[in-house]
Amino acid sequence: MKIEQATIKDIARELNVSSSTVSRALKDYPGISDETKRKVKELAKKLNYRPNAIALSLRKSRSFTIGVIIPEVVHFFFSTVISGIEEVAYSRGYNVILTQTNEKLDREQSSIDTMLSNQIDGFLVSYSKETKDFNHFSRLLDQGYPIVFFDRVPEIPNAINVMVDDYQGAFDAVSHLITQGYSRIVHLAGPKNLKISQERERGYRDALKNYGIAIDEDLIVECPIGTSDEGQKITKSLLDNLKQTPDAFFGNNDMAAVGAMLACKAAGLRVPEDVGIVGFSNWQFCSMIEPSLSSVAQPGFNMGAKATEMLLDIIEKKVNPEEVKEALTLETELLVRKSSVRLKG
Amino acid sequence: MKIEQATIKDIARELNVSSSTVSRALKDYPGISDETKRKVKELAKKLNYRPNAIALSLRKSRSFTIGVIIPEVVHFFFSTVISGIEEVAYSRGYNVILTQTNEKLDREQSSIDTMLSNQIDGFLVSYSKETKDFNHFSRLLDQGYPIVFFDRVPEIPNAINVMVDDYQGAFDAVSHLITQGYSRIVHLAGPKNLKISQERERGYRDALKNYGIAIDEDLIVECPIGTSDEGQKITKSLLDNLKQTPDAFFGNNDMAAVGAMLACKAAGLRVPEDVGIVGFSNWQFCSMIEPSLSSVAQPGFNMGAKATEMLLDIIEKKVNPEEVKEALTLETELLVRKSSVRLKG
DNA sequence: TTTTTTATTGCAATCGTTTGCGTCAACGTT
DNA sequence: AACGTTGACGCAAACGATTGCAATAAAAAA
Numbered sequence: 001m002k003i004e005q006a007t008i009k010d011i012a013r014e015l016n017v018s019s020s021t022v023s024r025a026l027k028d029y030p031g032i033s034d035e036t037k038r039k040v041k042e043l044a045k046k047l048n049y050r051p052n053a054i055a056l057s058l059r060k061s062r063s064f065t066i067g068v069i070i071p072e073v074v075h076f077f078f079s080t081v082i083s084g085i086e087e088v089a090y091s092r093g094y095n096v097i098l099t100q101t102n103e104k105l106d107r108e109q110s111s112i113d114t115m116l117s118n119q120i121d122g123f124l125v126s127y128s129k130e131t132k133d134f135n136h137f138s139r140l141l142d143q144g145y146p147i148v149f150f151d152r153v154p155e156i157p158n159a160i161n162v163m164v165d166d167y168q169g170a171f172d173a174v175s176h177l178i179t180q181g182y183s184r185i186v187h188l189a190g191p192k193n194l195k196i197s198q199e200r201e202r203g204y205r206d207a208l209k210n211y212g213i214a215i216d217e218d219l220i221v222e223c224p225i226g227t228s229d230e231g232q233k234i235t236k237s238l239l240d241n242l243k244q245t246p247d248a249f250f251g252n253n254d255m256a257a258v259g260a261m262l263a264c265k266a267a268g269l270r271v272p273e274d275v276g277i278v279g280f281s282n283w284q285f286c287s288m289i290e291p292s293l294s295s296v297a298q299p300g301f302n303m304g305a306k307a308t309e310m311l312l313d314i315i316e317k318k319v320n321p322e323e324v325k326e327a328l329t330l331e332t333e334l335l336v337r338k339s340s341v342r343l344k345g
Numbered sequence: 346m347k348i349e350q351a352t353i354k355d356i357a358r359e360l361n362v363s364s365s366t367v368s369r370a371l372k373d374y375p376g377i378s379d380e381t382k383r384k385v386k387e388l389a390k391k392l393n394y395r396p397n398a399i400a401l402s403l404r405k406s407r408s409f410t411i412g413v414i415i416p417e418v419v420h421f422f423f424s425t426v427i428s429g430i431e432e433v434a435y436s437r438g439y440n441v442i443l444t445q446t447n448e449k450l451d452r453e454q455s456s457i458d459t460m461l462s463n464q465i466d467g468f469l470v471s472y473s474k475e476t477k478d479f480n481h482f483s484r485l486l487d488q489g490y491p492i493v494f495f496d497r498v499p500e501i502p503n504a505i506n507v508m509v510d511d512y513q514g515a516f517d518a519v520s521h522l523i524t525q526g527y528s529r530i531v532h533l534a535g536p537k538n539l540k541i542s543q544e545r546e547r548g549y550r551d552a553l554k555n556y557g558i559a560i561d562e563d564l565i566v567e568c569p570i571g572t573s574d575e576g577q578k579i580t581k582s583l584l585d586n587l588k589q590t591p592d593a594f595f596g597n598n599d600m601a602a603v604g605a606m607l608a609c610k611a612a613g614l615r616v617p618e619d620v621g622i623v624g625f626s627n628w629q630f631c632s633m634i635e636p637s638l639s640s641v642a643q644p645g646f647n648m649g650a651k652a653t654e655m656l657l658d659i660i661e662k663k664v665n666p667e668e669v670k671e672a673l674t675l676e677t678e679l680l681v682r683k684s685s686v687r688l689k690g
Numbered sequence: 691t692t693t694t695t696t697a698t699t700g701c702a703a704t705c706g707t708t709t710g711c712g713t714c715a716a717c718g719t720t
Numbered sequence: 721a722a723c724g725t726t727g728a729c730g731c732a733a734a735c736g737a738t739t740g741c742a743a744t745a746a747a748a749a750a
């Protein structure tokens with residue numbers, strides 16, 4: 001049924017030359033007469049010849065494909081990262097095979113396996129929330145597979161990491177809230193095992209310290225799931241139970257922040273007059289809600305692009321992984337919108 | 346640097362048998378002694394042997410990989426579709442290679458090319474807004490490549506399409522608005538060349554007709570881009586210029602609908618009291634904004650899953666493409682939220 | 691003991707492409 | 721006339737796995 005693709009052999013047979021000659025003619029190797037080159041190229045075009053990438057991969061032991069492992073595509077930030085990855089990979093002649101772990105460790109493992117089977121040239125990884133041990137990655141690194149981690153990066157030796165400056169982003173966000181006159185600031189924190197969560201919390205703490213505000217551990221609450229529902233419930237219970245009601249929320253992520261906003265409104269609190277809110281990630285909806293949500297923007301596209309460039313540089317040996325000691329940290333940008341501004345500028 | 350993967354030959358050499366024996370032993374073929382099988386499997390495990398999928402692909406002229414071509418990952422709906430695709434492909438032992446066209450025709454073309462080079466087993470396509478001519482797809486179909494189109498489907502013979510019932514979704518949404526007492530309903534339409542846009546518009550028209558409401562062509566406005574900014578601008582200019590202000594908006598997509606909501610609010614109109622609004626796609630933010638946005642939910646995950654199942658069935662010849670005459674149409678669900686309810690239930 | 695059967699394994703080709711090396715004829719040089 | 725050059729091309733192996741067809745030895749049957 002399926003029409004067979006023309007191969008080099010087909011061209012060779014038709015022209016009564018050997019496959020070697022065809023191969024060389026197509027690549028303009030020296031030592032092939034112009035006449036032959038002409039005929040070969042002509043026939044190749046006519047037959048719509050397309051090199052078989054699989055055969056090439058086998059021959060070269062390289063697939064020109066990189067594997068991307070991420071938690072979820074539906075996550076806005078990750079989808080922008082994917083765009084960045086795609087863009088660079090594409091322009092440098094690589095394919096991207098993608099798998100989501102859905103935050104499951106076993107998915108992560110088996111994704112790695114099938115990618116290895118497919119002779120992937122390198123990995124781009126943001127690990128799952130379930131992943132607390134990094135042996136499976138260390139092993140790959142030891143075997144010499146190029147891996148670049150992004151956003152969610154492990155703390156293992158030799159790992160090459162691309163991340164955003166979560167600490168600074170959080171620090172800026174909280175500092176902004178403080179200068180707007182908020183002082184009892186809740187932090188809706190992320191899962192403790194993610195370094196990004198730790199860093200954001202550290203930024204929160206340091207900002208408070210910096211302004212001489214005592215840290216109240218009751219105001220730091222973990223939101224393990226990271227949905228707006230969860231944020232809403234947690235905020236409601238905080239508002240109900242805390243002796244002294246908080247006057248601001250810094251969300252580890254935008255969903256949690258929106259949840260907080262909804263819960264505050266439901267409790268009759270005005271945003272930003274009574275309560276200031278800042279999120280993290282700058283999802284598209286931030287500017288679509290009312291009041292619009294201030295948020296720390298992460299350069300997702302850029303992160304994907306940078307990570308991919310590093311990976312490909314390593315793959316193509318333009319760069320020695322041993323020499324890439326430091327992690328690449330990208331700047332965040334605090335986008336101040338209405339939800340956190342109560343002073344006239 | 347990179348540690349070589351163990352191959353069948355390695356096992357064969359070490360055990361002083363031929364590669365054929367190893368191959369057969371690994372697959373439990375009859376005619377290999379239990380003793381040999383044991384030794385082979387043992388060594389395979391020890392060497393962490395993993396079959397080389399590339400070599401297999403070359404041999405079998407199949408890659409166990411399907412190519413997915415979509416406009417944008419950042420689009421919520423498409424990201425849910427991807428999840429559905431991934432889920433099914435993964436469970437049936439296929440890989441997914443993904444490319445976004447960013448709504449560009451030339452990207453679409455070159456994606457197809459590289460996928461063909463990579464001996465993809467089949468295509469899953471939602472074409473770009475720029476695509477107005479489907480020859481490149483017809484050619485593939487003629488050559489016998491399995492293709493399943495989803496969401497944005499072309500009208501070409503033999504094409505296998507999976508889509509949602511855009512007509513019914515729109516019909517339901519507009520009917521709902523009418524029964525809520527809105528009558529001058531604007532339709533923020535999509536690009537005319539997309540069938541989904543045409544269908545949604547048709548649903549809009551038929552719902553009005555069905556309730557005996559005359560169609561005012563001035564109330565049908567195309568939103569080619571589909572961002573909230575665009576929706577906002579268009580709505581503002583409608584509110585400024587129409588003699589008779591409209592009392593409802595049915596957005597071809599949620600972004601446009603949110604834009605309309607923002608513009609209405611800015612013009613001092615109350616939602617839903619003065620203006621009713623319904624969107625399409627049910628992005629996550631629909632329930633996070635105020636008032637929450639009614640929207641027609643599309644079964645994205647399900648669509649991805651179904652499309653992939655059909656594709657794989659065709660690839661594996663479980664199904665004859667000639668026999669799949671009709672397009673598969675999935676039901677939508679109107680989620681009524683606050684933005685369109687002004688009657689007490 | 692000779693022949694037939696059965697169990698176990700190996701050979702070699704194949705998938706499409708690349709590439710080091712060899713071949714062979716035509717030409718130029720002395 | 722004998723030799724070296726050079727231009728144009730083919731041979732064959734390799735990448736890793738599969739598989740139809742032998743092949744070999746041991747066991748069973750005659």
